Amino acid sequence: xxxxxxxxxxxxxxxxxxxxxxxxxxxxxxxxxxxxxxxxxxxxxxxxxxxxxxxxxxxxxxxxxxxxxxxxxxxxxxxxxxxxxxxxxxxxxxxxxxxxxxxxxxxxxxxxxxxxxxxxxxxxxxxxxxxxxxxxxxxxxxxxxxxxxxxxxxxxxxxxxxxxxxxxxxxxxxxxxxxxxxxxxxxxxxxxxxxxxxxxxxxxxxxxxxxxxxxxxxxxxxxxxxxxxxxxxxxxxxxxxxxxxxxxxxxxxxxxxxxxxxxxxxxxxxxxxxxxxxxxxxxxxxxxxxxxxxxxxxxxxxxxxxxxxxxxxxxxxxxxxxxxxxxxxxxxxxxxxxxxxxxxxxxxxxxxxxxxxxxxxxxxxxxxxxxxxxxxxxxxxxxxxxxxxxxxxxxxxxxxxxxxxxxxxxxxxxxxxxxxxxxxxxxxxxxxxxxxxxxxxxxxxxxxxxxxxxxxxxxxxxxxxxxxxxxxxxxxxxxxxxxxxxxxxxxxxxxxxxxxxxxxxxxxx
Amino acid sequence: xxxxxxxxxxxxxxxxxxxxxxxxxxxxxxxxxxxxxxxxxxxxxxxxxxxxxxxxxxxxxxxxxxxxxxxxxxxxxxxxxxxxxxxxxxx
Numbered sequence: 242x243x244x245x246x247x248x249x250x251x252x253x254x255x256x257x258x259x260x261x262x263x264x265x266x267x268x269x270x271x272x273x274x275x276x277x278x279x280x281x282x283x284x285x286x287x288x289x290x291x292x293x294x295x296x297x298x299x300x301x302x303x304x305x306x307x308x309x310x311x312x313x314x315x316x317x318x319x320x321x322x323x324x325x326x327x328x329x330x331x332x333x334x335x336x337x338x339x340x341x342x343x344x345x346x347x348x349x350x351x352x353x354x355x356x357x358x359x360x361x362x363x364x365x366x367x368x369x370x371x372x373x374x375x376x377x378x379x380x381x382x383x384x385x386x387x388x389x390x391x392x393x394x395x396x397x398x399x400x401x402x403x404x405x406x407x408x409x410x411x412x413x414x415x416x417x418x419x420x421x422x423x424x425x426x427x428x429x430x431x432x433x434x435x436x437x438x439x440x441x442x443x444x445x446x447x448x449x450x451x452x453x454x455x456x457x458x459x460x461x462x463x464x465x466x467x468x469x470x471x472x473x474x475x476x477x478x479x480x481x482x483x484x485x486x487x488x489x490x491x492x493x494x495x496x497x498x499x500x501x502x503x504x505x506x507x508x509x510x511x512x513x514x515x516x517x518x519x520x521x522x523x524x525x526x527x528x529x530x531x532x533x534x535x536x537x538x539x540x541x542x543x544x545x546x547x548x549x550x551x552x553x554x555x556x557x558x559x560x561x562x563x564x565x566x567x568x569x570x571x572x573x574x575x576x577x578x579x580x581x582x583x584x585x586x587x588x589x590x591x592x593x594x595x596x597x598x599x600x601x602x603x604x605x606x607x608x609x610x611x612x613x614x615x616x617x618x619x620x621x622x623x624x625x626x627x628x629x630x631x632x633x634x635x636x637x638x639x640x641x642x643x644x645x646x647x648x649x650x651x652x653x654x655x656x657x658x659x660x661x662x663x664x665x666x667x668x669x670x671x672x673x674x675x676x677x678x679x680x681x682x683x684x685x686x687x688x689x690x691x692x693x694x695x696x697x698x699x700x701x702x703x704x705x706x707x708x709x710x711x712x713x714x715x716x717x718x719x720x721x722x723x724x725x726x727x728x729x730x731x732x733x734x735x736x737x738x739x740x741x742x743x744x745x746x747x748x749x750x
Numbered sequence: 751x752x753x754x755x756x757x758x759x760x761x762x763x764x765x766x767x768x769x770x771x772x773x774x775x776x777x778x779x780x781x782x783x784x785x786x787x788x789x790x791x792x793x794x795x796x797x798x799x800x801x802x803x804x805x806x807x808x809x810x811x812x813x814x815x816x817x818x819x820x821x822x823x824x825x826x827x828x829x830x831x832x833x834x835x836x837x838x839x840x841x
Contacts, residue, residue: 246814253813390802394809443802450798454805456776457783457794460840473791561792565799 247402254398258599259621261391263628266596268385270632272368273589276574276582277720278361279326284720285360285643286345287702289329291714295348297322298495300330303351305494307344308332308518320494320513323348324530356648363639363658372658375452386453392442399431423602430595437588438595444572447565473562475555476526486521492549494525501527501542504554508533515546523547531575538566600625623672623680630684631668633731637691638664640724644698678742685735692728696721759818767812770825775805777832784839
């Protein structure tokens with residue numbers, strides 16, 4: 242019985258790992274990059290100055306002035322106060338019909354930054370929903386959720402079968418050297434960061450729990466997700482459909498920010514939400530930053546927008562809300578600074594490599610024996626190349642697109658994203674047409690060269706790597722240097738594969 | 751699951767693990783949300799975040815129970831029981 246349980250878990254581990262591994266590699270890779278989403282966005286927007294020291298009251302005056310002139314009829318304004326991580330002044334406004342617009346300004350001069358880009362947010366979106374807006378089409382979001390669940394199942398079944406593998410660990414099998422090497426790689430990358438793998442897979446589900454299994458919302462909120470989210474977030478939003486009151490100027494925001502910071506006992510404010518601006522029922526909600534706390538839910542103070550009186554401080558929340566926001570925060574990692582982010586990045590790379598090693602192991606285990614379904618096996622080999630190397634090509638192609646596409650072009654965001662998906666599609670076709678080994682060598686070389694060559698494009702936007710280093714622009718420089726290190730590794734793997742192939746071709750002769 | 755499992759059985763187990771697992775965890779979340787006597791938002795959070803663990807349990811069970819018939823019996827039974835509890839406690 243015990244023996245057969247281990248065998249069924251081995252079967253489950255193999256097949257759930259193979260089918261979801263193709264999706265998971267891309268999700269984990271973009272998630273790993275998304276750890277540094279704010280750094281990538283900063284890199285993608287060379288116009289943003291990082292050496293600013295804006296006076297907050299003046300920055301808020303710039304923001305207010307811009308919104309009064311450009312978003313007078315909006316249902317809500319959002320002002321994101323600049324921080325060292327996001328040094329531009331970001332303004333977002335939502336129209337009564339739900340459409341929202343984002344603009345970034347220089348926090349000292351008020352100059353508009355024309356470039357439209359998602360930057361690092363693209364990787365965040367792909368990681369969470371495969372880049373498909375879940376409010377329009379939930380497919381991508383549900384696939385990622387299923388992949389997260391599958392990852393947990395693979396972790397548990399992997400632990401069950403590992404007991405046997407541990408015994409095999411000390412058996413020397415020189416004839417199966419390649420297979421054994423991949424097995425050992427997969428084991429090491431799985432076991433050492435196992436708590437990270439399982440924690441991230443579970444907290445990823447917790448992050449948007451209500452959207453995966455909405456039964457609780459159905460039972461207690463009659464299926465009204467918006468009503469549930471208002472209750473869960475305890476936000477002081479004004480309904481878009483409610484008619485705003487008569488015209489009444491909203492009070493000056495700067496004193497409210499000072500009072501909010503006093504009310505929550507220190508720590509800077511980052512977000513200001515003004516609902517129904519300049520109307521009688523205006524509400525102002527100010528959010529504390531969350532970079533020094535694990536919880537994904539910042540302290541919030543709400544004010545009456547017309548009188549400026551404090552309506553409600555929201556500092557303590559119920560146990561369930563707090564638990565969920567801490568689990569979500571552990572996943573989202575806005576806390577812990579660069580040390581924590583680098584640790585997450587390295588663990589994330591290990592997750593990617595674990596999946597890659599597993600997919601390659603599936604092929605290595607079977608390539609010496611006769612396979613039952615040659616067409617299926619051939620498809621697995623091609624999909625492996627596209628899912629692993631092709632995904633890496635797609636990610637670095639996105640970076641190239643950010644540098645190559647001019648900032649003035651209309652529909653720029655969609656165009657940049659097209660580079661990602663087009664590069665991936667080309668890799669998929671290429672993997673299908675080329676012999677397996679050649680496809681690996683060529684796609685890894687391409688990804689490696691594109692990574693290594695990324696700094697070549699910096700001069701084109703006035704931010705060359707030497708200039709970044711000379712001016713102490715460490716965030717942008719780190720993006721390019723990290724790309725170069727990854728590129729060197731990928732190129733080295735590609736060259737090694739090419740050498741092995743040449744040697745075995747000589748042997749065959 | 752030996753190598754010589756029929757494709758039909760594999761399809762059956764995949765259906766039990768995927769749609770079956772979702773049905774049980776959906777019913778679990780609905781039932782727990784109304785049974786646990788706490789703040790409604792906390793109840794939804796607790797019910798849903800434990801439902802993921804139920805889902806994982808069903809997937810593992812779907813590929814380890816020897817009899818497919820028994821597997822479907824368990825899944826239908828658990829869904830009906832939890833769904834029934836949800837409706838009883840809501841009323």
